[in-house]
Amino acid sequence: MKSPQHTDESGAGCAMVIKAIRAQLAAGAKARILAYGSSNTERFLVGMHWFDVFELALRDTYGRFHQCINAGLCGDTSRGLLARFEEEAALYRPQLVIVTIGGNDCNPANGISPEQFAANLKELYRRFTELGSKVFFQTYYAPDPARQGDLTLFRSNMEIVRVVARETGASLIDHLVRWEAFQRAYYNRYLELMHDGFHVNSLGNAVLGLDLARACGAAPISNVSGFWSDAFEIQQTMDALCNT
Numbered sequence: 001m002k003s004p005q006h007t008d009e010s011g012a013g014c015a016m017v018i019k020a021i022r023a024q025l026a027a028g029a030k031a032r033i034l035a036y037g038s039s040n041t042e043r044f045l046v047g048m049h050w051f052d053v054f055e056l057a058l059r060d061t062y063g064r065f066h067q068c069i070n071a072g073l074c075g076d077t078s079r080g081l082l083a084r085f086e087e088e089a090a091l092y093r094p095q096l097v098i099v100t101i102g103g104n105d106c107n108p109a110n111g112i113s114p115e116q117f118a119a120n121l122k123e124l125y126r127r128f129t130e131l132g133s134k135v136f137f138q139t140y141y142a143p144d145p146a147r148q149g150d151l152t153l154f155r156s157n158m159e160i161v162r163v164v165a166r167e168t169g170a171s172l173i174d175h176l177v178r179w180e181a182f183q184r185a186y187y188n189r190y191l192e193l194m195h196d197g198f199h200v201n202s203l204g205n206a207v208l209g210l211d212l213a214r215a216c217g218a219a220p221i222s223n224v225s226g227f228w229s230d231a232f233e234i235q236q237t238m239d240a241l242c243n244t
Contacts, residue, residue, distance in 0.1 A: 014171050015217030017134050018058070021095045022065050031066045032092050033058075034133075036081060036124075037100035039199060040140060041072025047202030051098075053209025053220065061218035069094070077104045077112055078120035085127055097128050098173075098212070100138040102161055103198065106153035117157055121164040135170040137161050141208060142179035142190070147197030173215050175208060181241040182234070193234070206231035207238075 021031050035041045035051045043049050055068040071088045073080065078101050081089070089097070101121075105112045112120070121137070128135050139158045145151055158176050165172035183190040193204035200208065210231055213219055222228055 013217075014136065014173070014215040017096070017136075017171060018062065018216045018218070021134065022062060024095075025065060030064075031095040033066050033068050034089060034092055034094035034097045035068070035070045035072060035100070036089055036097055037072045037138075038076040038080075038104055039072065039074040040100045040103065041070065042074050043070060043072070044074060045195060045199075045201065045205075048206055048209070050200075050205040050209035050212060053206055054098075054212050054216075054218075057209070057213030057218040057220045058216065060221040061213075075104060077101065077110050078117055078124065079105075079110075079112060081124060082120060082127075085124075090127070090131060093131055094128075094133050096134045096136065098136045098138060099124060099128075100140065102157040103140060103143075103154060106157045108153075114156060114160060118160050118164055121161065122168060125164070125168045125170055135168070136173055137165045137170050138173040138212070139176040140179075141175050141193075141200055141204060142183045144183075144191070144194055144197040171215075173212055175211060178211065178238040178242055182238050185241055186237070189234070203230060203234075207234050210235050211238075 025031060041051070043051075049070075051068060051070055055066070058066055069092055073084070081099070081101060099121075102117065104110060105117045105120075125135050139161050140154075143151060143154065155176075162172060162174065164170070179190075193200055193207060195201040195204070206228070210219070210228075214235075220228060
């Protein structure tokens with residue numbers, strides 16, 4: 001079975017999207033790549049962030065054709081992404097946007113039903129495509145059920161992300177299936193990727209960034225320091241688990 005690191009129901013792979021964006025740029029111009037989401041996206045910890053890894057991998061593979069803009073906001077929901085769209089998304093007119101949302105939407109206190117969550121994702125897709133942006137949706141990594149409790153609503157929202165990506169033709173980077181397989185098989189090692197029950201640490205971020213980059217045909221240049229060694233080893237373990 002093919003490793004589910006990404007799917008693209010429109011028929012064009014993520015790497016093809018990146019190459020198409022590069023080809024369309026005027027001489028000397030740079031593509032704006034926007035990360036749009038909640039605490040999974042906002043930088044709030046010391047160390048490498050998944051968006052940093054992605055940026056470096058694109059540079060090392062394709063050259064410096066891009067500017068990366070992080071518009072994550074801790075605690076945000078799909079409703080919040082729509083509310084700040086004009087000032088913190090449309091303002092940049094990105095050629096590519098990576099949307100990672102849904103964890104806070106499943107909190108009943110936020111009053112966002114599954115139907116509304118799906119509608120909000122579709123509206124985000126519509127608004128970005130009207131700007132000419134290509135859209136990548138991402139599922140989350142796997143939260144820790146031992147600390148977070150029942151994750152039924154969370155998993156339901158991640159399935160909604162998959163369905164909306166399929167229905168709209170957006171690209172999908174499906175981290176969750178890989179992380180849940182790793183969590184089940186190597187729970188103690190999985191804990192080494194987590195900052196707390198719902199957020200990844202620097203190593204977890206590196207694994208996410210490597211998978212996103214690979215979906216786009218990119219990888220950071222390895223170096224003798226061994227900086228990437230643990231993250232690459234975990235990525236390979238996830239590959240093996242998802243190919244069995």
